[in-house]
Amino acid sequence: MNNKLEGFVRDNKKQFEVKGPSDALWGKIAAELDKKQPKQKTFGLYQWMSIAAMLILTVGVYFGYQYKKSATEILVADINPGLGKKEVRFTNLIEEKRDSLQVLANADPELYKQFIADMGKLDKDYQELKQQLQTSPNKALVGKAMMKNLEIQLQMISQQLYIINQVNQYKKEEKTI
Amino acid sequence: METVYIDKHTDLVTECRNGSRKAQFEIYKLYATAMYNVALRIVNDDAEAEDVLQEAFLDAFNRIADFRQETTFGLWLKQIVINRSINYLRKRKMETVSVDEVDVADEQETDFEETHLKVEAIKSAMAELPDGYRVVLSLYLFEGYDHEEIAHILKITENTSRTQYMRAKRKLNSLLATKGVVR
Numbered sequence: 001m002n003n004k005l006e007g008f009v010r011d012n013k014k015q016f017e018v019k020g021p022s023d024a025l026w027g028k029i030a031a032e033l034d035k036k037q038p039k040q041k042t043f044g045l046y047q048w049m050s051i052a053a054m055l056i057l058t059v060g061v062y063f064g065y066q067y068k069k070s071a072t073e074i075l076v077a078d079i080n081p082g083l084g085k086k087e088v089r090f091t092n093l094i095e096e097k098r099d100s101l102q103v104l105a106n107a108d109p110e111l112y113k114q115f116i117a118d119m120g121k122l123d124k125d126y127q128e129l130k131q132q133l134q135t136s137p138n139k140a141l142v143g144k145a146m147m148k149n150l151e152i153q154l155q156m157i158s159q160q161l162y163i164i165n166q167v168n169q170y171k172k173e174e175k176t177i
Numbered sequence: 178m179e180t181v182y183i184d185k186h187t188d189l190v191t192e193c194r195n196g197s198r199k200a201q202f203e204i205y206k207l208y209a210t211a212m213y214n215v216a217l218r219i220v221n222d223d224a225e226a227e228d229v230l231q232e233a234f235l236d237a238f239n240r241i242a243d244f245r246q247e248t249t250f251g252l253w254l255k256q257i258v259i260n261r262s263i264n265y266l267r268k269r270k271m272e273t274v275s276v277d278e279v280d281v282a283d284e285q286e287t288d289f290e291e292t293h294l295k296v297e298a299i300k301s302a303m304a305e306l307p308d309g310y311r312v313v314l315s316l317y318l319f320e321g322y323d324h325e326e327i328a329h330i331l332k333i334t335e336n337t338s339r340t341q342y343m344r345a346k347r348k349l350n351s352l353l354a355t356k357g358v359v360r
Contacts, residue, residue: 015293016296
Protein backbone atom coordinates (compact mmCIF):
# COMPACT_ATOMS: atom_id res chain seq x y z
CA MET A 1 0.00 0.00 0.00
CA ASN A 2 2.74 2.38 1.01
CA ASN A 3 4.60 2.35 -2.23
CA LYS A 4 1.43 1.98 -4.16
CA LEU A 5 0.44 5.58 -3.49
CA GLU A 6 3.81 6.97 -4.54
CA GLY A 7 3.81 4.85 -7.66
CA PHE A 8 0.28 5.83 -8.52
CA VAL A 9 1.00 9.52 -8.13
CA ARG A 10 4.19 9.23 -10.16
CA ASP A 11 2.48 7.39 -12.97
CA ASN A 12 -0.61 9.57 -13.11
CA LYS A 13 0.78 12.98 -12.17
CA LYS A 14 -0.59 14.58 -15.33
CA GLN A 15 -4.09 13.53 -14.38
CA PHE A 16 -3.81 15.41 -11.11
CA GLU A 17 -3.12 18.61 -12.96
CA VAL A 18 -6.02 18.96 -15.30
CA LYS A 19 -7.44 22.13 -13.89
CA GLY A 20 -5.48 25.31 -14.41
CA PRO A 21 -5.94 28.88 -13.24
CA SER A 22 -8.74 30.97 -14.67
CA ASP A 23 -8.19 32.60 -18.04
CA ALA A 24 -8.43 36.03 -16.53
CA LEU A 25 -5.26 35.55 -14.51
CA TRP A 26 -2.80 36.37 -17.27
CA GLY A 27 -4.68 39.61 -17.87
CA LYS A 28 -4.16 40.55 -14.23
CA ILE A 29 -0.48 39.66 -14.36
CA ALA A 30 0.05 41.57 -17.62
CA ALA A 31 -1.72 44.59 -16.15
CA GLU A 32 0.52 44.47 -13.07
CA LEU A 33 3.59 44.16 -15.28
CA ASP A 34 2.45 47.17 -17.31
CA LYS A 35 1.87 49.10 -14.15
CA LYS A 36 5.23 48.20 -12.74
CA GLN A 37 7.42 48.96 -15.73
CA PRO A 38 6.70 52.65 -16.34
CA LYS A 39 6.38 53.14 -12.61
CA GLN A 40 9.92 51.94 -12.07
CA LYS A 41 11.25 54.23 -14.78
CA THR A 42 9.42 57.31 -13.58
CA PHE A 43 10.38 56.46 -10.04
CA GLY A 44 14.04 56.52 -11.06
CA LEU A 45 13.54 59.82 -12.84
CA TYR A 46 11.55 61.13 -9.92
CA GLN A 47 14.35 60.19 -7.58
CA TRP A 48 16.93 61.98 -9.68
CA MET A 49 14.70 65.00 -9.93
CA SER A 50 14.22 65.12 -6.19
CA ILE A 51 17.96 64.80 -5.62
CA ALA A 52 18.56 67.66 -8.06
CA ALA A 53 15.83 69.73 -6.42
CA MET A 54 17.35 69.11 -3.01
CA LEU A 55 20.77 70.17 -4.26
CA ILE A 56 19.43 73.33 -5.85
CA LEU A 57 17.48 74.10 -2.71
CA THR A 58 20.45 73.62 -0.39
CA VAL A 59 22.77 75.63 -2.61
CA GLY A 60 20.09 78.29 -2.99
CA VAL A 61 19.46 78.51 0.72
CA TYR A 62 23.19 78.61 1.43
CA PHE A 63 23.94 81.40 -1.00
CA GLY A 64 20.75 83.21 -0.12
CA TYR A 65 21.78 83.15 3.50
CA GLN A 66 25.31 84.27 2.67
CA TYR A 67 23.94 87.08 0.52
CA LYS A 68 21.54 88.17 3.19
CA LYS A 69 24.29 88.03 5.79
CA SER A 70 26.67 90.15 3.73
CA ALA A 71 23.82 92.48 2.87
CA THR A 72 22.75 92.94 6.45
CA GLU A 73 26.19 93.25 7.98
CA ILE A 74 26.84 96.93 8.41
CA LEU A 75 30.39 98.01 7.93
CA VAL A 76 31.95 101.17 9.18
CA ALA A 77 32.45 102.17 5.56
CA ASP A 78 28.68 102.16 5.13
CA ILE A 79 28.27 104.91 7.69
CA ASN A 80 31.20 107.02 6.76
CA PRO A 81 33.52 106.21 3.83
CA GLY A 82 36.24 108.24 5.47
CA LEU A 83 36.03 106.14 8.60
CA GLY A 84 36.08 102.98 6.49
CA LYS A 85 39.34 103.98 4.86
CA LYS A 86 40.74 104.83 8.26
CA GLU A 87 39.73 101.43 9.57
CA VAL A 88 41.51 99.66 6.72
CA ARG A 89 44.64 101.73 7.24
CA PHE A 90 44.67 101.15 10.98
CA THR A 91 44.10 97.42 10.78
CA ASN A 92 46.83 97.10 8.18
CA LEU A 93 49.28 99.04 10.33
CA ILE A 94 48.35 97.03 13.39
CA GLU A 95 48.82 93.80 11.47
CA GLU A 96 52.25 94.90 10.25
CA LYS A 97 53.45 96.03 13.62
CA ARG A 98 52.12 92.92 15.23
CA ASP A 99 54.26 90.87 12.86
CA SER A 100 57.42 92.83 13.59
CA LEU A 101 56.64 92.69 17.29
CA GLN A 102 56.44 88.93 17.06
CA VAL A 103 59.83 88.73 15.35
CA LEU A 104 61.48 91.05 17.87
CA ALA A 105 59.82 89.40 20.84
CA ASN A 106 61.33 86.01 20.08
CA ALA A 107 64.05 86.89 22.51
CA ASP A 108 61.57 87.65 25.29
CA PRO A 109 58.52 85.39 25.08
CA GLU A 110 57.32 86.37 28.56
CA LEU A 111 56.98 90.01 27.64
CA TYR A 112 55.35 89.18 24.33
CA LYS A 113 52.71 87.13 26.10
CA GLN A 114 51.77 90.12 28.23
CA PHE A 115 51.57 92.37 25.19
CA ILE A 116 49.37 89.94 23.36
CA ALA A 117 47.04 89.68 26.35
CA ASP A 118 46.63 93.44 26.46
CA MET A 119 46.06 93.62 22.74
CA GLY A 120 43.56 90.78 23.03
CA LYS A 121 41.47 92.77 25.48
CA LEU A 122 41.34 95.73 23.18
CA ASP A 123 40.57 93.56 20.20
CA LYS A 124 37.70 91.98 22.12
CA ASP A 125 36.29 95.42 22.75
CA TYR A 126 36.63 96.16 19.08
CA GLN A 127 34.68 93.04 18.13
CA GLU A 128 31.98 93.96 20.63
CA LEU A 129 31.70 97.40 19.10
CA LYS A 130 31.43 95.79 15.70
CA GLN A 131 28.49 93.77 17.01
CA GLN A 132 26.90 96.86 18.48
CA LEU A 133 27.21 98.57 15.15
CA GLN A 134 24.67 96.12 13.69
CA THR A 135 21.95 97.12 16.14
CA SER A 136 22.93 100.45 17.60
CA PRO A 137 20.69 103.42 16.76
CA ASN A 138 23.62 105.78 16.84
CA LYS A 139 25.93 104.16 14.31
CA ALA A 140 28.18 107.14 13.84
CA LEU A 141 29.07 107.12 17.51
CA VAL A 142 29.86 103.43 17.54
CA GLY A 143 31.91 103.88 14.37
CA LYS A 144 33.94 106.59 16.00
CA ALA A 145 34.44 104.43 19.09
CA MET A 146 35.72 101.68 16.85
CA MET A 147 38.22 104.02 15.28
CA LYS A 148 39.31 105.20 18.69
CA ASN A 149 39.80 101.60 19.74
CA LEU A 150 41.91 100.91 16.67
CA GLU A 151 43.91 104.03 17.31
CA ILE A 152 44.62 102.93 20.86
CA GLN A 153 45.60 99.50 19.60
CA LEU A 154 47.98 101.09 17.16
CA GLN A 155 49.47 103.37 19.77
CA MET A 156 49.83 100.53 22.18
CA ILE A 157 51.52 98.27 19.69
CA SER A 158 53.86 101.08 18.70
CA GLN A 159 54.79 101.58 22.30
CA GLN A 160 55.28 97.89 22.77
CA LEU A 161 57.54 97.85 19.75
CA TYR A 162 59.51 100.69 21.18
CA ILE A 163 59.83 98.96 24.55
CA ILE A 164 60.89 95.69 23.06
CA ASN A 165 63.44 97.48 20.88
CA GLN A 166 64.89 99.11 23.94
CA VAL A 167 65.00 95.85 25.83
CA ASN A 168 66.75 94.20 22.92
CA GLN A 169 69.19 97.09 22.68
CA TYR A 170 69.92 96.84 26.38
CA LYS A 171 70.52 93.12 26.16
CA LYS A 172 72.91 93.60 23.24
CA GLU A 173 74.85 96.25 25.10
CA GLU A 174 75.07 94.04 28.11
CA LYS A 175 76.57 91.32 25.96
CA THR A 176 79.14 93.59 24.33
CA ILE A 177 80.31 94.98 27.61
CA MET B 178 13.51 16.52 -28.99
CA GLU B 179 14.41 17.11 -25.38
CA THR B 180 17.33 19.41 -26.17
CA VAL B 181 15.25 21.47 -28.59
CA TYR B 182 12.70 21.94 -25.85
CA ILE B 183 15.32 23.16 -23.37
CA ASP B 184 16.89 25.51 -25.92
CA LYS B 185 13.52 27.03 -26.61
CA HIS B 186 13.17 27.74 -22.90
CA THR B 187 16.51 29.46 -22.50
CA ASP B 188 15.65 31.65 -25.46
CA LEU B 189 12.32 32.50 -23.89
CA VAL B 190 13.99 33.30 -20.58
CA THR B 191 16.48 35.56 -22.32
CA GLU B 192 13.65 37.34 -24.10
CA CYS B 193 11.84 37.74 -20.78
CA ARG B 194 14.99 39.29 -19.39
CA ASN B 195 14.72 41.89 -22.14
CA GLY B 196 11.14 42.51 -21.06
CA SER B 197 9.35 40.90 -24.00
CA ARG B 198 5.68 40.60 -23.09
CA LYS B 199 5.18 37.89 -25.69
CA ALA B 200 7.92 35.74 -24.20
CA GLN B 201 6.47 36.29 -20.74
CA PHE B 202 3.11 35.06 -21.97
CA GLU B 203 4.75 32.00 -23.55
CA ILE B 204 6.46 31.20 -20.25
CA TYR B 205 3.18 31.73 -18.43
CA LYS B 206 1.35 29.35 -20.74
CA LEU B 207 4.07 26.73 -20.29
CA TYR B 208 4.04 26.78 -16.52
CA ALA B 209 0.71 28.19 -15.35
CA THR B 210 -1.21 24.92 -14.98
CA ALA B 211 1.57 22.99 -13.26
CA MET B 212 2.37 25.88 -10.91
CA TYR B 213 -1.28 26.48 -10.17
CA ASN B 214 -1.59 22.89 -9.02
CA VAL B 215 1.56 23.16 -6.92
CA ALA B 216 0.04 26.17 -5.17
CA LEU B 217 -3.42 24.63 -4.93
CA ARG B 218 -2.11 21.47 -3.27
CA ILE B 219 -0.45 23.58 -0.60
CA VAL B 220 -2.96 26.35 0.09
CA ASN B 221 -6.01 24.18 -0.64
CA ASP B 222 -8.07 27.10 -1.92
CA ASP B 223 -8.78 28.05 -5.53
CA ALA B 224 -8.77 31.80 -5.08
CA GLU B 225 -5.66 31.80 -2.92
CA ALA B 226 -3.85 29.55 -5.37
CA GLU B 227 -4.53 32.09 -8.10
CA ASP B 228 -3.28 34.90 -5.89
CA VAL B 229 -0.13 32.92 -5.21
CA LEU B 230 0.30 32.28 -8.91
CA GLN B 231 -0.12 35.93 -9.80
CA GLU B 232 2.39 37.06 -7.19
CA ALA B 233 4.83 34.31 -8.10
CA PHE B 234 4.81 35.12 -11.81
CA LEU B 235 5.13 38.84 -11.14
CA ASP B 236 7.95 38.15 -8.73
CA ALA B 237 9.68 35.85 -11.23
CA PHE B 238 9.41 38.34 -14.10
CA ASN B 239 10.59 41.21 -11.97
CA ARG B 240 13.47 39.26 -10.52
CA ILE B 241 14.41 37.39 -13.67
CA ALA B 242 17.80 39.09 -13.65
CA ASP B 243 18.54 37.10 -10.47
CA PHE B 244 17.89 33.81 -12.24
CA ARG B 245 21.40 32.51 -12.85
CA GLN B 246 20.47 29.40 -14.81
CA GLU B 247 22.00 27.20 -12.11
CA THR B 248 18.74 25.29 -12.19
CA THR B 249 16.04 25.18 -14.80
CA PHE B 250 13.62 28.05 -14.96
CA GLY B 251 10.80 25.68 -14.00
CA LEU B 252 12.48 24.63 -10.76
CA TRP B 253 13.31 28.22 -9.92
CA LEU B 254 9.72 29.27 -10.51
CA LYS B 255 8.46 26.32 -8.50
CA GLN B 256 10.55 27.41 -5.54
CA ILE B 257 8.99 30.85 -5.70
CA VAL B 258 5.50 29.35 -5.92
CA ILE B 259 6.13 27.02 -2.98
CA ASN B 260 7.62 29.76 -0.81
CA ARG B 261 4.71 32.07 -1.53
CA SER B 262 2.18 29.31 -0.92
CA ILE B 263 3.76 28.50 2.41
CA ASN B 264 3.69 32.17 3.34
CA TYR B 265 -0.03 32.16 2.66
CA LEU B 266 -0.44 29.15 4.88
CA ARG B 267 1.67 30.72 7.61
CA LYS B 268 -0.66 33.68 7.54
CA ARG B 269 -3.44 31.24 8.26
CA LYS B 270 -1.29 29.79 11.04
CA MET B 271 -0.10 26.47 9.89
CA GLU B 272 -0.63 23.86 12.54
CA THR B 273 1.45 20.73 12.69
CA VAL B 274 -0.81 18.04 13.94
CA SER B 275 0.00 16.06 17.02
CA VAL B 276 -0.45 12.32 17.04
CA ASP B 277 -3.47 12.32 19.33
CA GLU B 278 -5.63 14.21 16.93
CA VAL B 279 -5.18 11.71 14.22
CA ASP B 280 -7.53 8.84 13.94
CA VAL B 281 -5.64 6.23 12.07
CA ALA B 282 -7.78 3.68 10.36
CA ASP B 283 -6.58 0.22 9.72
CA GLU B 284 -4.83 0.07 6.45
CA GLN B 285 -7.01 -1.53 3.95
CA GLU B 286 -6.11 -2.78 0.61
CA THR B 287 -8.05 -0.65 -1.76
CA ASP B 288 -8.26 -1.50 -5.33
CA PHE B 289 -9.25 1.22 -7.67
CA GLU B 290 -10.48 0.22 -11.00
CA GLU B 291 -10.61 3.54 -12.59
CA THR B 292 -7.59 5.77 -12.37
CA HIS B 293 -9.67 8.85 -12.77
CA LEU B 294 -11.83 8.04 -9.80
CA LYS B 295 -8.77 7.38 -7.69
CA VAL B 296 -7.19 10.64 -8.75
CA GLU B 297 -10.29 12.54 -7.72
CA ALA B 298 -10.47 10.60 -4.46
CA ILE B 299 -6.85 11.41 -3.61
CA LYS B 300 -7.39 15.06 -4.46
CA SER B 301 -10.44 15.41 -2.26
CA ALA B 302 -8.81 13.41 0.53
CA MET B 303 -5.80 15.71 0.38
CA ALA B 304 -8.07 18.70 0.62
CA GLU B 305 -9.37 17.29 3.89
CA LEU B 306 -5.91 16.85 5.38
CA PRO B 307 -4.73 19.37 7.95
CA ASP B 308 -2.43 22.01 6.45
CA GLY B 309 0.75 20.63 8.01
CA TYR B 310 0.15 17.15 6.67
CA ARG B 311 -0.92 18.31 3.26
CA VAL B 312 2.16 20.47 2.72
CA VAL B 313 4.65 17.74 3.60
CA LEU B 314 2.73 15.16 1.61
CA SER B 315 2.42 17.41 -1.40
CA LEU B 316 6.08 18.45 -1.37
CA TYR B 317 7.28 14.85 -1.08
CA LEU B 318 4.75 13.05 -3.16
CA PHE B 319 4.05 15.55 -5.89
CA GLU B 320 6.95 17.97 -6.08
CA GLY B 321 9.58 15.30 -5.59
CA TYR B 322 11.52 16.98 -2.80
CA ASP B 323 13.32 14.73 -0.35
CA HIS B 324 12.98 15.12 3.39
CA GLU B 325 16.19 17.10 3.65
CA GLU B 326 14.85 19.67 1.20
CA ILE B 327 11.43 19.75 2.84
CA ALA B 328 13.07 20.30 6.21
CA HIS B 329 14.92 23.26 4.69
CA ILE B 330 11.82 24.73 3.04
CA LEU B 331 9.56 24.39 6.09
CA LYS B 332 12.31 25.08 8.62
CA ILE B 333 11.61 21.87 10.51
CA THR B 334 13.91 18.95 11.24
CA GLU B 335 14.37 16.18 8.76
CA ASN B 336 12.90 13.75 11.26
CA THR B 337 9.76 15.83 11.70
CA SER B 338 9.36 15.88 7.96
CA ARG B 339 9.68 12.11 7.84
CA THR B 340 7.17 11.43 10.62
CA GLN B 341 4.76 14.08 9.33
CA TYR B 342 4.90 12.42 5.96
CA MET B 343 4.25 8.95 7.38
CA ARG B 344 1.31 10.19 9.41
CA ALA B 345 -0.03 12.20 6.51
CA LYS B 346 0.07 9.18 4.26
CA ARG B 347 -1.66 7.02 6.83
CA LYS B 348 -4.32 9.63 7.32
CA LEU B 349 -4.78 9.97 3.59
CA ASN B 350 -5.14 6.25 3.18
CA SER B 351 -7.68 6.06 5.95
CA LEU B 352 -9.61 8.91 4.39
CA LEU B 353 -9.57 7.09 1.08
CA ALA B 354 -10.83 3.97 2.80
CA THR B 355 -13.67 5.72 4.58
CA LYS B 356 -14.64 7.36 1.32
CA GLY B 357 -15.05 3.88 -0.03
CA VAL B 358 -14.02 4.92 -3.43
CA VAL B 359 -13.95 1.35 -4.58
CA ARG B 360 -17.08 0.78 -6.46
